[in-house]
Amino acid sequence: MVKAENIILKPVAYPQVDVPTELPELSDAVYQARLENVLKMMAEQALDCLFIYADREHYTNFEYLAGFDLRFEEALLMLSANGEATYILGNECLPLASLSRIPAQVELYQAFSLPSQPIDALRPLSAIVAGHGLKSGDHVGMVGWKLMAPRYARRDVFDIPQFILQEIGQVAGTGALINVTDAFIDPAYGLRVLNTADDIAYFEYGAAWASIGLRDMLDSLETGVSELAISRRMRIGAMTENSHPLTVVGKNNDAGMVYPGNTILRLGDRFNCSLGLRGGLSCRTGYLAYSSEDIDPDKRDYIDVLAKPYYAAVVNWYENIRIGASCGDIYDMVEAALPKVQFHWKLNTGHYVAAEEWLSSPFEHGSTVKIRSGMCVQMDIIPSMDGYAGANCEDGIAIADADMRREIQERFPRVWTRIEARRRHMIDVLKINIADEVLPLSNLAATYRPYMLNKDMALAVH
Incomplete structure (x- = not known):
């Protein structure tokens, strides 16, 4: 298991990934298959x-x-x-x-x-x-x-x-x-839990653009402007959101899910930002700082106390996700690596992604749900420690067995090229050893800069 002492802050560039230019269309056959599955469920019940x-x-x-x-x-x-x-x-x-x-x-x-x-x-x-x-x-x-x-x-x-x-x-x-809502969304047997290659290609478009919009804002992040002003730099056009956009500091950051307002971003502030579009959400949380020198003196241990332990848990989450893995075991692994009593995370350690940002979640203590091909899941571990900025580098992935990977590669070659570029970044640059079946959908691909004004340095495995 990767531990906090295995995590370092080092120069990391974002992965070089193409921008999606055309939204994949779901075919009539996809909807017909869905209808047949629902009618079959009705007959069974x-x-x-x-x-x-x-x-x-x-x-x-x-x-x-x-x-x-x-x-x-x-x-x-x-x-x-x-x-x-x-x-x-x-x-x-x-x-x-x-x-x-x-x-x-x-x-x-x-x-x-x-x-x-x-x-x-x-x-x-x-x-x-x-x-x-x-x-x-x-x-x-x-x-x-x-x-x-x-x-x-x-x-x-x-x-x-x-x-x-x-x-x-x-x-x-x-x-x-x-x-009978559970027939659609139950973590173990819901009809919408498993996706086709068409669905994954469709969701990848939104997940990619959410990460692109967030990266555009992060690349231009600065102090002295308002939350609203910085939010306009996401520039994603009239795409369908699956969550409210966040660019918040101070009290708004502490409150969580509020819209950006007139609060001015200042050096040393705690900052939280996210963008969710149909298919995926990316979120980043940390300090508006270049280094520890820019934050409160009594919080300058942030990297060692919170950011590194958090990122070690993130790495372990990604490395343990594979077909057949127990979602209950993954939850327990996060609890062991990042104890809830110390790091005060409250929700599940991941959840399903679909057209909505949160479909349901198999990641809880005692869950017997196994990871299967066709699942789209979000890495969603959100620690909190009094007085510190949070830590978050939330992104989504798809799970695809060899047959589904081959289908995506053959039918959606540009989607596959982007997925491969993200995989190479996670494995070669961040040193996160993800399984073959893990397909990153976000162009940020687990890249996390806890000092968010320092646009060169990110956490990685040593």
Whole structure:
């Protein structure tokens, strides 16, 4: 196991990786395969009908089949056991149904629309779903976005608005509704946990651009400007975010998930920055400093006390990730290398990445989930020590066996070239011995500069 004393601060350039120029398109065959998998799950659970809920914040289970996301409104995708699909949409999302990637009918339900908008064509939701075959006694699965069941609630507990449940329950009977969100996102068996080569190529585009935007900002990082001003240097255009962007110092940094404001960046400040796009997020945390001389005298042991132990845990995480590895063992390894009681990390030691930044996580004590080909996971260890800047170099990876690697190389050669460049950087420069199946998706590729104004020095294994 790599230890803190094996970590050094040395000159490191960022990896030379091409910029993605074209977003890979997911084919109709990908969506058809997803639909078939969902219908198979419905048959196994004896479901007559499935309703997938969506809103602007929680749309990815819906989009998984639909191929489009939402603006402003709630929505439902109704799927019958015979394969008939129906979108139930509000005023402004109704035109989006033309982008559907699966055959589907469309219904307007104006109660999903914004407040005070026209309701001249409003019909009861109960009438709409009954008109598409829902009937009393049907066994109905409801898909939200949380793991209510089986993790910490019964299957008759839902994270879906009551007015929707009430209308559907009027037709099928309230006792007929069960929560089956876990069929999509459970860490062990969720349908969305495993990805295809197409998915990985698609996610790589967003993950790469998130890291490119963050690097552009880091390369121009300076003091004397505001959080908002420095955030504009990410320059990623109108790409879909999967997390709010961060460039925060001081109290905003301590609070965590807040938007950048007018606070001025000053020498010695604690600084946290991240950018997440559909497919991946990159985050970096440290000091606005060139060296230890720029921070509070009583915190000048930061590198030895926090940054090096943290990076040693990061290295061990990457080196232990491989097909067949136990996610519970990886969690315990991090706990041994970076004890929670001392370093005060609170969340999981990694999680799944998909269209959303956090799908679910297999990384917890006692987890029996094994790493499998097709998983996309985030290195997400976030220590905290009173008075110190944090330490974070969060990036995502994909796991691919030999067959999947060959498919990516043959079908997406430019994606593969970028992945290979990142692998070489991690192995040859940072001396992180990742397995063949580990495919880095971020152009930052585990490069971490804890003194963030010093744009030459980074941590690496000695």
